[in-house]
Amino acid sequence: MDNDKNIQEIRKKIALNKLRDHLFWIIGLLSTLIGFVLLFTLIIDLLIDGFPRLGWQFFTSYPSRFPEKAGILSAWVGTTLVMIVTAAAAVPLGIAAGIYLEEYGKKNWLTNLIEINMNNLAGVPSIIYGLLALGLFVYYLKFGESILTGGLTLGLLILPMVVIATRESIRAIPNSIREASYALGATKWQTVKDHILPYSFGGILTGMIIGLSRAIGETAPIITIGALTFIAFLPSSPVTSEFPFFSFKWLLDPFTVMPIQMFNWISRPQTAFHINAAAAGIVLLLLTLLMNGFAVYLRYRFRKRIKW
Amino acid sequence: MSVTHSYPLKAEVKNLNFYYNLVQALKNVHLPIAEKMITALIGPSGCGKTTYLRCFNRMHDLYPGNRYEGEIILYPDGLNINSPKIDPIEVRMRISMVFQKPNPFPKTVFENVAYGLRVRGENRKNFLEEKVEKALIQSALWGEVKDRIYDLAFNLSGGQQQRLCIARALATDPEILLFDEPTSALDPTATSKIEELIMQLKKEVTILIVTHNMQQAARVSDFTAFMYLGEIIEFDKTDKVFTHPSVRLTEEYITGRFG
Numbered sequence: 394m395d396n397d398k399n400i401q402e403i404r405k406k407i408a409l410n411k412l413r414d415h416l417f418w419i420i421g422l423l424s425t426l427i428g429f430v431l432l433f434t435l436i437i438d439l440l441i442d443g444f445p446r447l448g449w450q451f452f453t454s455y456p457s458r459f460p461e462k463a464g465i466l467s468a469w470v471g472t473t474l475v476m477i478v479t480a481a482a483a484v485p486l487g488i489a490a491g492i493y494l495e496e497y498g499k500k501n502w503l504t505n506l507i508e509i510n511m512n513n514l515a516g517v518p519s520i521i522y523g524l525l526a527l528g529l530f531v532y533y534l535k536f537g538e539s540i541l542t543g544g545l546t547l548g549l550l551i552l553p554m555v556v557i558a559t560r561e562s563i564r565a566i567p568n569s570i571r572e573a574s575y576a577l578g579a580t581k582w583q584t585v586k587d588h589i590l591p592y593s594f595g596g597i598l599t600g601m602i603i604g605l606s607r608a609i610g611e612t613a614p615i616i617t618i619g620a621l622t623f624i625a626f627l628p629s630s631p632v633t634s635e636f637p638f639f640s641f642k643w644l645l646d647p648f649t650v651m652p653i654q655m656f657n658w659i660s661r662p663q664t665a666f667h668i669n670a671a672a673a674g675i676v677l678l679l680l681t682l683l684m685n686g687f688a689v690y691l692r693y694r695f696r697k698r699i700k701w
Numbered sequence: 702m703s704v705t706h707s708y709p710l711k712a713e714v715k716n717l718n719f720y721y722n723l724v725q726a727l728k729n730v731h732l733p734i735a736e737k738m739i740t741a742l743i744g745p746s747g748c749g750k751t752t753y754l755r756c757f758n759r760m761h762d763l764y765p766g767n768r769y770e771g772e773i774i775l776y777p778d779g780l781n782i783n784s785p786k787i788d789p790i791e792v793r794m795r796i797s798m799v800f801q802k803p804n805p806f807p808k809t810v811f812e813n814v815a816y817g818l819r820v821r822g823e824n825r826k827n828f829l830e831e832k833v834e835k836a837l838i839q840s841a842l843w844g845e846v847k848d849r850i851y852d853l854a855f856n857l858s859g860g861q862q863q864r865l866c867i868a869r870a871l872a873t874d875p876e877i878l879l880f881d882e883p884t885s886a887l888d889p890t891a892t893s894k895i896e897e898l899i900m901q902l903k904k905e906v907t908i909l910i911v912t913h914n915m916q917q918a919a920r921v922s923d924f925t926a927f928m929y930l931g932e933i934i935e936f937d938k939t940d941k942v943f944t945h946p947s948v949r950l951t952e953e954y955i956t957g958r959f960g
Contacts, residue, residue, distance in 0.1 A: 499765060569804035573866070575763055577817040577873065578794035587816070592807060699807040699855075 439678065443671030451672060455625040456654065460665035465673050467624040468654035471540070472609060474628060474643060475650055478544020479551065479608050484601050486548075487555025488590075491597075494556070495563040496585055515553035522550045523617025531618055538619040540628060541644040546614050551604030558600020562593035595695025602688040606681045612652040622657040624649040651677045704937050705924065708735035709776075711877060711907040712757075716771035717783070719752055719761070726752045728931045730771075734877070739899065739908040741922035741939065743915055745954065749931040750911045751801075754879050757782070757909065758796045759789035775876070794821070797870035798879040802886045803862035805854035805869075810837075810846050813854045813865055817873040832872050839905070840868035841898050860891025867898065871906070878902065880910040884917065896921050915955055919943045927951045 454464025494511075498504040526546035536542045566589060574584040628646035631639055651673055658670035712734040719727035726749045734740055742750040752761075759782070761767040772781045775795070782792045797817075805813050814833040815823075823829060833850070837843040842864040846857070854865055863883060870878060880899065884892040899908060899921050912918050918925050918939065925942040927935045927950075935942060935951040946952045953959055 567804075569800060569802060570806065572760065572763070572800065573804045573806065573869075574816070576758060576760065576793055576798040576800075577820055577869070578790050579816075579820045580790060583820055587819075588806060 436678065439671050439674050442668055443673075443675045446668050446672035447675065451669075456623055456657070457625075460663060460669055463658075463666070463669055465651065465654055465676065467627060468649050468651045468673065469676070470627055471543075471620075471624070471648035472650045474540050475543045475547065475615075475648065476605055476609060478541060478644070479547040480601065480605060482545050482548030483552045483555050483604065487552050487601075488559050488597055490552075491556045491559025491563060492585055492589065495560050496581065496589060511553050511556055515557060518613075519550055519611050520613040520617060522546055523614030525549070526614060526618050537645060538621070538647055539645045540648045542618050543615055543620060543648060543650070546618055547608040547611060550611065550614060551608050554604040554607070555597070555600055558603070559593065559597050562596020562600070563589055565596065566592050592699055595691055595699075598695075599688045599692045602684050602691070606684040606688075609680060609684070610652055610677060612650075612656060615650055615653060616656075620653055621647050621649055622653055651680075704941075705733040705735050708738065710734060711736035711776055713774045713776070714772070715774065717753075717756065717773065718770040719749075719756060720768040720770075721752075722766040726931050727756070730931075730933055732926055732933060732936060734907060734909060735924060736776075736907050737903055737905070738923040739903050739910060739921055740924045740926065741918035742909070742911045742926050742928055743913075743918045743954075744928035744934075745959065746913075748928045750928050751881055752931075753928065754798075754881055754909060754911045757877065757879055758793045758798050759783075760798070762789040794873065795875060796877045796879060797873060797875035798881065799863070799866050799870050799883050801882045803859055803866050805857075805862050805865050807853065807855055809851045810854050810857070810865060811850045814868045814872050817869060821873070833868075836868040836872035837865075839871050839902070840864045841894065841901070842868055858891070860887050860894060863887060863891070863895060864898065867895075867902075871902075875906060877907045877909060880908065880912075882911055882913055885913060892917075915943075927954060929954070 450462075451464045452469065453466055454462060455466050456468075457463040490511075494504060494508065498507075523546065526542060526549070530536045530542040530545055531538065536545075570588055570592070571584060574588050579587070624647065628643035628648060629640065631641070631643055655670045655673045655677070658666040658673070661667075710733050714730055714732040714734070717727055717730040718725065730753065732740075742753060744750050755761055756769065756773060761769070769783045771783065773783045774780070775782050780787065782796075806816065808816075811829075811833055814836050815829045818829060818832055834843065837846065842861060845861060846852075846865075849856070854862060857865060863886075867878075867883075883899075884895050887895065896917060899910065902908060903923075910918075910922065922939045925937065925939040926933050927942065927946075927948075929950060935946060935948045937947070942951060943955060946955065
């Protein structure tokens with residue numbers, strides 16, 4: 394029968410298609426595994442080398458000529474303070490720019506130009522930011538090789554990321570919400586402050602944290618601006634015993650950060666220092682993972698509350 | 702158009718033309734809006750009825766490239782709300798709108814209804830509570846939500862959300878209430894509740910409603926305007942339009958021969 398033959402033919406084709414399907418399944422799985430296995434091996438390797446070194450002493454000691462006495466105190470304090478400056482610089486600027494571009498800016502060649510530039514800026518190699526900062530903050534504005542310079546540099550670096558995250562989460566708000574607000578007689582600023590900002594806050598926060606977790610590992614621009622690799626003291630305290638009980642002197646103090654401390658240890662010949670570097674690497678990795686995890690959590694929380 | 706001569710007018714549209722860039726969407730439209738009556742706009746998709754409605758609260762000003770010509774006179778003060786000299790925000794404070802799809806804010810029921818008053822700088826808690834309760838009673842939602850005032854509005858059903866949007870529009874005591882196909886996203890039960898509500902509301906406010914549903918126009922409205930390709934083809938008392946239309950096109954549309 395003709396019909397029988399047809400069915401045979403169709404079955405053959407289905408079998409062939411299924412074979413291809415399986416083939417891709419295997420390729421896809423292998424590709425996924427390679428990335429995962431590599432990262433996993435790296436983490437395990439770091440843990441084996443560095444974990445025994447992690448302890449109270451490691452977090453509370455300055456770098457030292459003796460590897461067993463050395464620690465990351467000045468590095469983690471430096472990283473924390475630099476991150477505070479980075480966030481303080483990039484977040485308000487980024488959010489304001491993102492809101493302007495989405496809600497206020499008229500669509501014309503100028504905003505198009507800004508938009509293209511903004512997207513390109515996110516891809517500029519970080520050392521270029523270092524060079525810019527060296528010229529602008531260190532030499533021109535005379536901030537020196539300070540926490541302020543470091544924070545502003547990294548702030549510039551993540552500014553495009555914050556702007557893009559802000560714009561994306563603003564764009565996710567349906568236009569019907571804006572119209573509802575305007576129809577009640579709200580001005581643009583009232584609409585932004587009462588609706589656009591609160592509803593896009595989760596996305597903005599996520600973008601900010603992901604930006605910071607990139608900034609925390611940046612080494613090149615920080616080296617370019619001349620951060621020191623051996624710092625055996627802490628910046629001046631932001632809290633003082635005399636009126637007005639706080640001080641911004643720490644902003645102009647020299648500093649080091651975690652990746653620079655690691656770089657310094659790695660470039661020494663003694664293996665004991667390499668172990669210190671691995672231990673610092675674990676701390677850095679944990680910090681990044683924690684920040685990313687927090688970003689995922691925030692996204693989840695805000696998505697659950699607001700669904701369009 | 703003297704069908705409204707025995708009724709006091711709340712607004713009057715004169716020679717209204719509207720352009721989306723170069724495309725003319727409304728052509729020389731005239732329409733009297735009788736006070737505390739319901740005027741329905743019917744017509745096939747793309748005939749310009751929503752465009753027309755959105756002229757009344759200057760929603761078109763939010764987007765670039767839109768242009769008005771002509772007048773919408775608001776009575777009793779005789780203000781031309783389409784004049785470029787009039788701030789659209791002032792117009793929107795006097796004329797409220799309910800949209801096609803329920804669009805509550807992702808806030809509590811209370812904050813949704815109170816938002817129009819907050820925009821006007823009202824922050825006294827007692828006053829807001831009073832107004833919110835009154836608006837929710839007016840929109841026939843109070844009984845269903847009075848224990849859930851501080852719940853998120855998104856937890857309400859679709860029909861309840863739309864009545865919440867009506868309450869939100871009513872809380873500011875508007876002079877005219879605009880409805881843009883308010884039931885097109887709702888099931889029949891929710892639809893009939895909203896229709897009942899609209900008929901109730903005309904005691905207090907002048908209503909202009911765009912609808913796709915001719916039965917709805919016939920059920921709720923006092924006057925009906927049939928629009929086609931940006932023009933008003935026929936305007937008359939609703940029962941006249943639906944029983945003895947004077948224009949052939951109207952008859953063809955309401956009997957379902959096109960549209």
